[in-house]
Amino acid sequence: MHTIVVPDAQQKMQLLGRLAGLECDGQPTPSAGRTQVKRDFLAGAVVQVQRPDGPMTVLRTLQTSACERNCYYCPFRAGRTSTVRVSFSPDELAREFDRMQRAGVVQGLFLSSGSVGGGHNAMDPMLATVELIRRRYEYGGYIHLKIMPGAERAQVEQALCLADRVSINLEGANAQRLAFLAPRKDFEGELLPAMHWVREIAGAHSPLAKRPSMTTQFVVGPAGESDRELLTTVNRLYQEVGLSRAYYSRFNPVPDTPLADAAPEPALREHRLYQADWLLRFYGFALDDLPFDHDGRLPAEVDPKLAWAHRHLAGQPVELNRASRRELLRVPGIGPRSAEAILRARRQGRLRDLADLRVLGAVASRAAPFVLLDGCRPPRQLGFWD
Ligand code: SF4
Known part of the structure; x- marks a missing residue:
């Protein structure tokens, strides 16, 4: 006779946290609990995220690991028979989060879920959990809530009232790529419309007290998409739906899935995508400025800003004492902060040499081949030129 063991809330937390760590790409994220004991016990459930005001320790968990969809x-x-299926009731999860938050183990929550009975049925317990955390336990801190594919507009609205951040994961660069990865997800019919709802509800005339941010995630690699395809979609979303940021999650095969034998994607590709994404968001680059090759790939051997500079600035260096902010931001080694510092410093006097650039926070050795100082190439000074 078999004994059926029903896991208690802490055992579920341990299990679902570990599984949530696998959700993106099969790679668990390092845990970051306050104490070694808690970290070991909750491996995968307690993670550190970067917030504008610094790192934050967050409970990352699932409402349920049961799912009726078949994303490859x-x-x-x-x-997938090897996945343990466990669910939290809203009461149970809200209570457990409150306990951990009051004990100082976590400072915030990231709640995701599998999907059973359609996206709207999957959203209900997630919303009920967060509602309890906000109302019963009066928690006012950071909550990131995933919007499930197929959620209804009213649920998206409720999520935006409760959460600081929502995510709608597109997974594929477009409908065709998503169909390869997750044939039961609908790019045009359920994912993009939900993003537009977020834009409309959280828009400029929103009754919401605060504007939650929206993120998305892509599984990079197995669908054969190019970097241009991914960045075209992301660039459109930044402009059209106010996306805050995109996560590029390089593919790592998960055993016992249809893509188990597909090759993992190199970490360098993920890194280059993030660099190009920063150029779009913070450096004033347009999509067509990015140095894609004929196949729409970013160069692997050099970062995209340096590749652009080699093509465009090597023969036409930027005059540091006259350049606009936009022109300064095109120079390798100069970022938004150092560009501002250069503009401020120029109000006091002229920049004389590369040492000035370094004092202002730029990486002078990277900038040197692409700049002029009062019409002259900077002299090759030791330590400033590569
Ligand atoms: S909907 Fe797809 S990605 Fe989400 S949990 Fe289910 S199988 Fe995984």
């Missing part, structure tokens, strides 16, 4: 990259896909 995902450890929770329906029919």
Whole structure:
């Protein structure tokens, strides 16, 4: 006779936290609990995220690991027998989060879920959990809530009232790429419309007290998409729906899934995508400025800003004593802060040599081949030129 063991809330937390760590790409994220004991016990459930005011320790968990969908990259896909299926009731999860938050183990929550009974049915317990955390436990801190594919507009609205950040994961660069990765997800019919709802609800005339941010995530690699395809979609989303940021999650195969034998994607590709994304968001680059090759790939061997500078600035260096902010931001080694510092310093006097640039926070050795100082190339000074 078998003994059926029903896990208690802490055992579920341990299990679902570890599974949530696999959700993106099969790679658990390092845990960051306050104490070694808690970190070991909650491996995967307690993670550190970067917030504008510094790092924050967050409980990352799932409402349930049960799922009826069959996304090819995902450890929770329906029919994967090795995945343990466990669910939290809203009461249970809200209480457990409150306990951990009051004990100082976590400072925030990231709640995701598998999907059973359609996206709207999957959203209900997630919303109920967060509602309890806000109302019963009077928690006013950071909550990141995933919007499930197929959620209804009213649920998106409720999520925006409760959360600081929502995520709608597109996974594929477009409908065709998503169909390869997750044939039961609908790019045009359910994911993009939900993003537009967020834009409309959280828009300029929103009754919401605060504007939650929206993020998305892509599984990079197995669908064969190019960097241009990914960045075209992301660039459009930054402009059209106010996306705050995109996460590029390089593919790592998960055993016992249809993509188990596909090759993992190199970490360098993920890194280059993030660099190009920063150029779009913070450096004034347009999509067509990015140095894609004929196949729409970013160069692997050099970062995209340096590749652009080699093509465009090597023969036409930027005059540091006259350049606009936009022109300064095109120079390798000069970022938004150092560009501002250069503009401020120029009001006091002229920049004379590369040492001035370094004092102002720029990486002078990177900038040197692409700049002029009062019409002259900077002299090759030791330590400033590569
Ligand atoms: S909907 Fe797809 S990605 Fe989400 S948990 Fe289910 S199988 Fe995984």
